[in-house]
Amino acid sequence: MNQTLPTKRRLKIKGDSVWGYAFIATALVVFSLFTAYPVISAFIISLQEYRPLGSTYVGLENFKESFASELFWKAIKNTAVYTILTVPVNIFLAFIVSIFILPFKKRTQTVFKAVYYLPAVASGVALAVVWLWIFDPLQSGIFNQLISLFGISNQNWLGSSSTSMFSLVLMSWLSSHGTSIIIFVAALLGIDKSYYEAADIDGANFFQKLWFIVIPFLKPTTLFLLVTGVIGSFQVFQNAYLMTGGGPDHATTMVGLLIFNNAFTYFEFGQAAAQSLVLALIIAIISFIQFKFFGNDVEY
Amino acid sequence: MGLFNNNFKNKWQLFTRNGLIIAFLLLFAAATIFPIYFMIISSFGDPVEAGAMSYSILPSKISFESYKFFFDFSPHTYSWLLNSLIVAAVTMVSNVFFATLAGYAFSKIDFKGSKVLFAVLLGSMMIPYQVTQVPLYILIVNIFDLQNTYTALIAPSLVTVYNIFLVKQFMSNIPKEIIEASKMEGCSQPKLFFYIILPLSKTVMAVMAILTFMESWNTFFWPFLVTNTMDMQTIQVGLKNFRFANTTYFAPMMAGATISAVPMFILFFSLQRYFLEGVTVGAVKG
Numbered sequence: 001m002n003q004t005l006p007t008k009r010r011l012k013i014k015g016d017s018v019w020g021y022a023f024i025a026t027a028l029v030v031f032s033l034f035t036a037y038p039v040i041s042a043f044i045i046s047l048q049e050y051r052p053l054g055s056t057y058v059g060l061e062n063f064k065e066s067f068a069s070e071l072f073w074k075a076i077k078n079t080a081v082y083t084i085l086t087v088p089v090n091i092f093l094a095f096i097v098s099i100f101i102l103p104f105k106k107r108t109q110t111v112f113k114a115v116y117y118l119p120a121v122a123s124g125v126a127l128a129v130v131w132l133w134i135f136d137p138l139q140s141g142i143f144n145q146l147i148s149l150f151g152i153s154n155q156n157w158l159g160s161s162s163t164s165m166f167s168l169v170l171m172s173w174l175s176s177h178g179t180s181i182i183i184f185v186a187a188l189l190g191i192d193k194s195y196y197e198a199a200d201i202d203g204a205n206f207f208q209k210l211w212f213i214v215i216p217f218l219k220p221t222t223l224f225l226l227v228t229g230v231i232g233s234f235q236v237f238q239n240a241y242l243m244t245g246g247g248p249d250h251a252t253t254m255v256g257l258l259i260f261n262n263a264f265t266y267f268e269f270g271q272a273a274a275q276s277l278v279l280a281l282i283i284a285i286i287s288f289i290q291f292k293f294f295g296n297d298v299e300y
Numbered sequence: 301m302g303l304f305n306n307n308f309k310n311k312w313q314l315f316t317r318n319g320l321i322i323a324f325l326l327l328f329a330a331a332t333i334f335p336i337y338f339m340i341i342s343s344f345g346d347p348v349e350a351g352a353m354s355y356s357i358l359p360s361k362i363s364f365e366s367y368k369f370f371f372d373f374s375p376h377t378y379s380w381l382l383n384s385l386i387v388a389a390v391t392m393v394s395n396v397f398f399a400t401l402a403g404y405a406f407s408k409i410d411f412k413g414s415k416v417l418f419a420v421l422l423g424s425m426m427i428p429y430q431v432t433q434v435p436l437y438i439l440i441v442n443i444f445d446l447q448n449t450y451t452a453l454i455a456p457s458l459v460t461v462y463n464i465f466l467v468k469q470f471m472s473n474i475p476k477e478i479i480e481a482s483k484m485e486g487c488s489q490p491k492l493f494f495y496i497i498l499p500l501s502k503t504v505m506a507v508m509a510i511l512t513f514m515e516s517w518n519t520f521f522w523p524f525l526v527t528n529t530m531d532m533q534t535i536q537v538g539l540k541n542f543r544f545a546n547t548t549y550f551a552p553m554m555a556g557a558t559i560s561a562v563p564m565f566i567l568f569f570s571l572q573r574y575f576l577e578g579v580t581v582g583a584v585k586g
Contacts, residue, residue: 015488
């Protein structure tokens with residue numbers, strides 16, 4: 001008896017192992033085929049002049065060409081400008097709203113959260129179509145009507161290279177912040193009440209509580225939103241594609257859009273693959289820097 | 301007492317402060333949902349060419365002519381909706397099943413290499429979509445020759461890493477004792493999974509089902525790349541085609557946008573709890 005038990009148990013663990021592999025099998029096949037293989041393949045294609053029947057190896061030519069291209073740098077600059085103008089502002093807006101939601105009853109909070117989340121449910125294409133009309137350059141366009149109240153003359157929002165980037169940024173500011181708000185509120189509710197009570201005893205006012213309790217506590221949440229926000233923003237190009245096509249004069253050509261055009265408008269797959277790897281590298285470096293600078297005392 | 305001071309000597313002070321806050325929140329809410337309001341209101345306008353008309357933000361009349369105009373645009377408008385439904389439904393079912401299975405295995409079964417494999421999966425989430433886009437397109441279209449098929453639309457998202465992560469995150473809350481006790485009783489892994497784990501994971505499965513369905517319904521670029529005839533397109537691709545073909549027809553365009561968005565609004569309002577919950581489940585300890 002004493003001897004059979006361990007053997008049996010070992011068998012059972014071994015059996016478990018088999019089930020473990022069986023359970024992840026489908027996921028693993030899908031992952032290998034549609035993520036792992038494409039990533040490896042991207043490296044190979046980036047070194048090739050791709051042709052469906054027989055590509056030729058060109059070494060680092062695609063990378064060299066990209067770095068020599070003015071448009072590539074402009075696209076990186078546009079993406080960086082877009083990210084700097086949207087991500088911090090969006091996080092700040094979500095933070096303010098979350099703070100203001102806090103004093104209300106749970107039901108009121110839920111209603112507001114739902115309202116702020118709602119636009120995220122609509123498809124990007126539908127929203128792009130709607131915003132195109134909000135940005136209508138004619139006198140009758142919604143935004144032109146709005147700014148005329150302040151005595152500002154008509155703008156050719158998406159059609160002029162001086163305002164097109166700003167228009168996309170504005171659209172991002174006014175889009176759904178529901179996800180960030182929900183995450184912030186959850187984090188805010190996680191702060192123990194005793195901290196506030198201690199602060200009250202010391203006679204701290206609202207802003208002191210905000211500065212010394214809330215902001216330090218929300219640091220990990222903010223970092224999470226910042227990193228995911230920047231990663232997301234560097235890949236954004238659907239609005240640029242649908243609303244401006246990257247124009248006018250490439251003022252809104254983001255890296256993502258440039259890669260898309262290289263691949264599926266000009267069928268320069270090698271070029272596109274090379275640029276996508278550069279993009280991946282940039283994203284990795286930025287994420288690393290963010291963790292390094294802001295994440296000292298953040299534990300994951 | 302919390303962050304906000306609620307001990308005002310004067311009741312009116314509290315009232316004023318809350319009033320100001322509510323006003324700010326409402327203003328911001330109005331700004332966020334304005335595009336959707338504008339879209340729905342305008343979709344009831346007449347299908348006339350813009351230019352002569354001016355848009356108003358108040359409904360002037362209710363007519364369904366623009367919806368008719370949108371559906372008459374192509375004989376395949378209904379197929380777009382049907383295709384979106386089929387793709388989203390299959391993607392949803394497959395994700396719920398396979399991601400739950402894999403998430404459970406990664407969370408509760410000890411097998412060699414599980415930690416490394418999971419780390420690889422997580423790491424892959426950092427890779428921008430652009431990197432896999434071109435090779436994936438070549439794989440599906442040139443190598444497998446699947447252009448314009450449901451398989452091409454569905455296969456790449458049969459089970460996503462994000463969903464596996466979601467499930468694993470959720471399952472870490474299921475106590476190990478339950479699983480060990482069932483094993484003592486001689487419960488095999490599949491039995492354990494179907495009779496004990498699944499009933500305990502209804503929430504995460506519901507969250508995943510909804511988010512996956514929405515994601516799939518709203519996705520644009522992939523269906524746009526792998527379909528080349530109108531009858532195989534999804535509603536998002538169809539809407540884009542409609543826009544490029546009718547750049548001046550304002551109300552019908554809004555009708556199209558409304559049609560593409562309304563199913564998700566209905567889903568959202570009826571299952572709101574899961575939507576909002578889904579956001580936090582995924583974000584905990586990013």
